[in-house]
Amino acid sequence: MRCKDARAILIGNEADKASAALLEHVAACPSCQAYARDAEGLRGGFRAFAREAVPEPSWGFAARVLRRLDELEERGRRANFLELVGRRVVYAAGVLTLLLILALVLPASGPLRGPTTAQLYWAQPDATLVASNPIFPDETGEARDSNRLAPVVNSTEGKQ
Amino acid sequence: MEPYRAELDAQELAWIQAAQRGDREAFGRLVERYQQRVFAQVFRLVRRREDVEDLAQEVFVKAFRAIRGYNFRSSFATWLSRVAVNHCYDFLRRERSRPPAYAVSAGGQSDQPLDVVDRLESSEQDPERQAVLRDLVGKLLARAPADDRVVLVLKEIEGLSVEEIGEILELKPGAVKVRLFRARKRMLEDWRNLRQEK
Numbered sequence: 163m164r165c166k167d168a169r170a171i172l173i174g175n176e177a178d179k180a181s182a183a184l185l186e187h188v189a190a191c192p193s194c195q196a197y198a199r200d201a202e203g204l205r206g207g208f209r210a211f212a213r214e215a216v217p218e219p220s221w222g223f224a225a226r227v228l229r230r231l232d233e234l235e236e237r238g239r240r241a242n243f244l245e246l247v248g249r250r251v252v253y254a255a256g257v258l259t260l261l262l263i264l265a266l267v268l269p270a271s272g273p274l275r276g277p278t279t280a281q282l283y284w285a286q287p288d289a290t291l292v293a294s295n296p297i298f299p300d301e302t303g304e305a306r307d308s309n310r311l312a313p314v315v316n317s318t319e320g321k322q
Numbered sequence: 323m324e325p326y327r328a329e330l331d332a333q334e335l336a337w338i339q340a341a342q343r344g345d346r347e348a349f350g351r352l353v354e355r356y357q358q359r360v361f362a363q364v365f366r367l368v369r370r371r372e373d374v375e376d377l378a379q380e381v382f383v384k385a386f387r388a389i390r391g392y393n394f395r396s397s398f399a400t401w402l403s404r405v406a407v408n409h410c411y412d413f414l415r416r417e418r419s420r421p422p423a424y425a426v427s428a429g430g431q432s433d434q435p436l437d438v439v440d441r442l443e444s445s446e447q448d449p450e451r452q453a454v455l456r457d458l459v460g461k462l463l464a465r466a467p468a469d470d471r472v473v474l475v476l477k478e479i480e481g482l483s484v485e486e487i488g489e490i491l492e493l494k495p496g497a498v499k500v501r502l503f504r505a506r507k508r509m510l511e512d513w514r515n516l517r518q519e520k
Contacts, residue, residue, distance in 0.1 A: 173506040175484065175499055197514075204506075204513050207459035208478035210452045216362040217374050224353040227382045228346050234383065 163187040168194050172201045338398060341389050349389070352398075353382050359399065360406050366475045367410040369464055377413060381406045396489050404490045407472055414468040458516075462509055470505035477502055 168187045172194075188194045334355070340348035357378065364377045385405045392401050463471050476487045484495045484502070491498065 170503075173510055174503055197510075200514050201510060203455075204459070204510055205478075207455040207462075207513075208474075210455040211366075211459045211463075212479045212481070213452070214456055216365045217371050219357045219361050219378065220375065223357055223375070223378075224350045227353050227379055228350050230379060230383060231346060231349075231386055 165191060165194055169197050172198050334398065338389070338392065341386065342392070346386075349382075349386050356399065356402055357382075360402065363403060363406050363475075363480065364410055366479050367407070367472065368413060369460055373413075377410065378406075381409050384409060400486065400489050404492070407476070407490055411468055411472055414471065458513075462512055465512070466505070466509060469501065470508060473498065473501045474505050474509065 163183050163186075165187075168184055168191070171181075171184050172188075188198050334352070337348040337351045341352060360378050360381055361374060364381065365371065365374045368374070368377060381402075385402055388405065392398065396404075463474065466474070472491070473487065476482045476490065477484075482490070484498045487493070488495045488498045493501070
């Protein structure tokens with residue numbers, strides 16, 4: 163038997179059922195003897211570990227588990243509610259935004275397509291600004307005076 | 323195909339079925355029946371007394387949420403063990419920051435008793451030796467990768483059969499044997515390293 167095979171048996175699931183060949187090999191091989199001793203030591207360690215006292219559940223453990231289940235359910239319900247409300251707020255905001263955009267883009271009324279509210283607003287001539295600016299002359303070099311009246315021909319002058 | 327339904331006592335069967343319908347009182351009875359077992363399993367897997375109660379509670383919460391999926395194909399104890407082991411496994415993987423290395427560093431750990439090997443040579447019944455062995459195996463397990471730790475605890479500490487471990491870990495018996503063999507081999511190497519350092 164080779165050392166590798168002997169060691170595989172020593173740490174395998176059938177370590178308790180040592181064959182004559184294994185015993186013979188271990189007896190003759192100091193290295194495998196040490197390996198067998200270590201394997202047995204580790205097994206002893208596991209046995210000691212298994213005998214260790216484990217912590218006991220404290221009094222009322224089951225009741226605490228049930229209380230926790232209640233809390234988690236309540237939390238879940240609250241989270242669902244908030245999610246539902248939040249989602250509705252987002253939907254409502256979306257709808258309002260859409261309506262606002264439509265109000266700005268579409269004609270104010272009537273079946274015929276006319277200027278939109280926005281166009282009407284922006285297309286206003288800035289008459290007050292032009293009329294009240296006597297400093298800058300127009301192309302003729304004369305200051306524009308929108309209030310100047312055309313010369314009136316007196317029809318009665320010729321008759322006289 | 324519900325081979326374990328017949329093996330459950332009538333009371334436990336009624337509790338399980340009621341819990342599957344959402345009855346918390348019935349689930350509370352199951353908690354009372356299995357809490358000791360779950361505590362032991364969780365403690366042996368995570369080895370942290372301060373975390374055992376919280377983890378056990380989380381295991382039962384998970385079990386309640388999953389109990390509708392219990393189909394009586396394994397015993398309830400095995401099914402619950404599967405929930406506990408999976409939860410501890412996740413916990414171990416989350417908590418483990420260091421790489422899963424077995425090798426003992428050259429300097430050794432400061433809390434490792436230096437005369438540990440001498441004590442191991444003493445009598446099997448010596449309580450001091452038992453304590454040293456227990457601590458040593460605890461430390462080796464604490465350093466082991468989560469996979470090795472779970473399979474070794476279930477086999478060597480809990481004393482479950484390969485078939486039972488297979489049911490819990492959802493592995494074939496052959497795969498469990500391979501995992502056990504590799505885990506033992508790695509742990510024994512670590513054990514031997516410790517002795518050689520001495």
